[in-house]
Amino acid sequence: MKEPDRERAETAHESFNNLPKQRTEAMKTWAVARRILEQFLHDKRTLALLFVAPLVVLWLLSVLLGAGTYSPKIATVDLPSSLESALDKQDATITAMSEQDAASQLENDDIDAVLRLTGDDDKTLDIWVEGTDSTKTAAVAQVVAEAMQDVQEDAQSEMESRLDELKTSVAELQKAAAAMGLDGITLSGGSGTDSSTTESLDLDDYLPVTSTETTYLHGGKDWKMFDYYGPIFIGIFIFVFTFITSGMSLVNERSAGTMQRFLATPVKSGQILGGYSIGFGLLACVQSAVILLVALTLIGFPDAGNLGLVILMTVSMAMVSVTLGLLVSGLASSAFQVIQLMLLFVVPQILLCGLFDLSTAPRWMQVLGQCMPVTYGVNALTSIMLRGWGFDKTWVDFLVVWCFIVAFFVLAALGFRKKRVRHHLAINGR
Structure with a gap:
């Protein structure tokens, strides 16, 4: 500790000792609270996400739930x-x-x-x-x-x-x-x-x-509400939990210094992110298998289609979630910010993927829903599991999901490459 800092700390300590005990305890509590507030005030990104993300989600909900009734x-x-x-x-x-x-x-x-x-x-x-x-x-x-x-x-x-x-x-x-x-x-x-x-x-x-x-034509009068929404919930759960796992893990890797050590090696950015994607993707596959096993056997979700196509789409949704998590983690400096960014990047996809009927929503909201990967994944799962459709009718959904995977991976690699350039410039400037 520098000399001026040590003197200020000793002065503060002496002033606390000279105050009455109750007042000292209150001031200590306030000092901790003030430090937290100052930390948020200096972190502009966290401060913005703290207010912007909930407002965006609340606004989307108000528009979505305020839409008119469906005309069949x-x-x-x-x-x-x-x-x-x-x-x-x-x-x-x-x-x-x-x-x-x-x-x-x-x-x-x-x-x-x-x-x-x-x-x-x-x-x-x-x-x-x-x-x-x-x-x-x-x-x-x-x-x-x-x-x-x-x-x-x-x-x-x-x-x-x-x-x-x-x-x-x-x-x-x-x-x-x-x-x-x-x-x-x-x-x-x-x-x-x-x-x-x-x-x-x-x-x-x-x-x-x-x-x-x-x-x-499909289903029956004995179907419960959960049967209709089962494929949607499967897709949402796989996407959300995989996103949290991949995003927070990469932030922790950066906090622990592992990422800096990777940046100092000759390994290419695409290879590093490819390794992360494969590793997290394999874990996501295991997670998808467990969710599917429980959903189809214990819960009893209907499955009128090809089980192989269901597995392929759940794995695809896990991979698009992994690559999106890698991309978003590059924007976050802490695990807390990953959760906040999830409100902006994940929650709107949940609201607009088909969980709510968008046919009576504003046109811009329908277009926005078509720009999100979860929409296509959920649509494919619903078509396969409830309608019994094959690959000949769902190939477009598979193609779009994998296009999102490639796009997110490329964007994450470009962001990672910029970090590597800044890292080398910082080293050479010392």
Whole structure:
């Protein structure tokens, strides 16, 4: 310790000893608190993240949860005109098409449901839903229920009009009979004509559809909410925990001086980061295997597709998380900053990856979600595990995820190379 610093420390120590004990303890506590505050004030990056990151996440949540209700996309196949008219009045996109085209679009997830008539008398409405999104299925059910209510009200009005016509006809016949001096002759039904006429009318005769049934292309009515979101949770958990592990480990390597020793060696930046990526990637593969094993066996998540594709995508998501962690760790000077940066780089991906429906969100938010790797990973896992899709329908998601892996690795290598240049300049300048 330098002489002036030693003198100031001795002076402070003597002043503490001369103060009353209670006051001394309070001042010591305040001194520690002041040091913490001064440390944050001097660390501009931590100070900015402390306030900016929560505000960004809160703002995204407010926009996301403030979006409107979902309007389902429904195809109709040869429905009665009255039912078509009632459906057109609902908050939904209704398109009439052939059953073959409707089945194809439902399989490709271009529409949410197909409405068609079944049964011996063609009076049963079959609601054929895609089934992998509970929100969309519920929206379809609500639209159909409201349309059926409108149809029933119209049928009731039509039946009442018919009843009034019959009553008028009966009254006119009775008057005509009286004018002809046939007062002693009573029409069939006598005074009970109104009740017998009412009983002879059946509301079902005026309804184009008398019952409904729901069939599922994927899933079923016995699926729980966790079954729908299982693939999403698998992707999110693997991504988040791998990011934390890789990011904090690299910061600890730098704090321990290991990184400085690497910088002094002739090993290239890409080789160093490649080694870290392989090491963390292997650990992430083990983690992915454990998560998948528990999810598919103990929890019982549905898996209608190829297990090999599920494993390949989880490993891909782990690798994109590792490379992003390496990139972000270059921006952090402490493990605490890694956690704060996670709010900016990871939490928005969780919110926009498909956990919430973005179809009613602002267009810019939908575009932002398409610029994040977790979106494609979660979409592939959902398509494979719930829809049973193969590689021919999910290869684009795999390609985009691996493009992100390459991009993050290249950016991390460039940042690492700059650190190496600064390190050599600092050594040569001594």
